[in-house]
Amino acid sequence: MTDLDILEAVLKNLGGGAIAVSGGVDSMTLATVAGHIPNTNFEMFHALSPAVPAHATARVRDFAKREGWRLREIIAGEFDDPSYRANPVNRCFYCKTNLYGTVSAHTNKTVLSGTNTDDLSDYRPGLDAARDHDVCHPYVEAGISKAGVRAIARYLSLIDLADLPAAPCLSSRVETGLRIESNQLTFIDAVEKYVARHISAHTVRCRIRKNEVAIELEAGALQALEQATANHLRDVIENMMRTESIAKPLSFKLYRMGSAFLHKAVDG
Incomplete structure (x- = not known):
């Protein structure tokens, strides 16, 4: 069978x-x-x-x-x-x-x-x-x-x-211990959609961490990201951050599955 x-x-x-x-x-x-x-x-x-x-x-x-x-x-x-x-x-x-x-x-x-x-x-x-x-x-x-x-x-x-890629819920993009806010999830969704429309990437994750907002891309997409495109994305995303009163630095990083999940939090 x-x-x-x-x-x-x-x-x-x-x-x-x-x-x-x-x-x-x-x-x-x-x-x-x-x-x-x-x-x-x-x-x-x-x-x-x-x-x-x-x-x-x-x-x-x-x-x-x-x-x-x-x-x-x-x-x-x-x-x-x-x-x-x-x-x-x-x-x-x-x-x-x-x-x-x-x-x-x-x-x-x-x-x-x-x-x-x-x-x-x-x-x-x-x-x-x-x-x-x-x-x-x-x-x-x-x-x-x-x-x-x-x-x-x-x-x-x-x-x-x-062929659908893995797509955990939007709350999974928020670092463990940070309060889940609906407006921030709307922001995350909008950022991921915008980035995906402007670059060729299989995986895009917008992570809200305690000390930053990180845009994570798989290795090929991150390496192929031209400076002009990165600057444009940065300008757009930082403007979106200001609209949502998210005052954190922005970075582009290598995608790591579940990187906003801090399992150590279970031990304090």
Whole structure:
């Protein structure tokens, strides 16, 4: 049996569920596969939030229309949670607690996530929240990794999903311990979009740190960044920073995955 066969068997056995879709490859592929299985009852939930980029919400809405999903958009309420806003090392626990709690309040179906087997080997506080809410992880039950998810998306000709780069929520760009502010997430999203439009880069991250705002690019893009382009980007971004009252120095740096996450904060 292929990974897709096993996944379909897992979903068919469930018979239905409430799939939390973020707009990323994992949850979107899961929802698409589930939506194609006859005699099942799946509905999709998408949380509207300052931490979710507008293009991710647009992608969810486009797929819902294209695939005929029963999509429900919700406000999970994490920005009303002081624990989430404080941005501790386990911020994701509070995010997912609010998400799964809100989904569960809207349906009596089992909540399903796009967690894959690769996620189990990483530090994922959100998995603790999933455990608290009895969330089901079909990819994990089927033994499917991130590469397996992408392979399924390609097999189903979902090329727009298969090639999506990793896209953690916008709050992940804010250094651990700095309060999460919605206007700063809007700023981060706008900066990343602007930079991506003006240079050729696979990955662009705008990080807000305690002592700086850092624009991180992969090695090739950083090395190819011409001085004139860098100066132009600096002028535009610094003007955006002034508009949002962000008074920090700006730098261009090499991309490091999760570099705003300070795990040491757990030890103080």
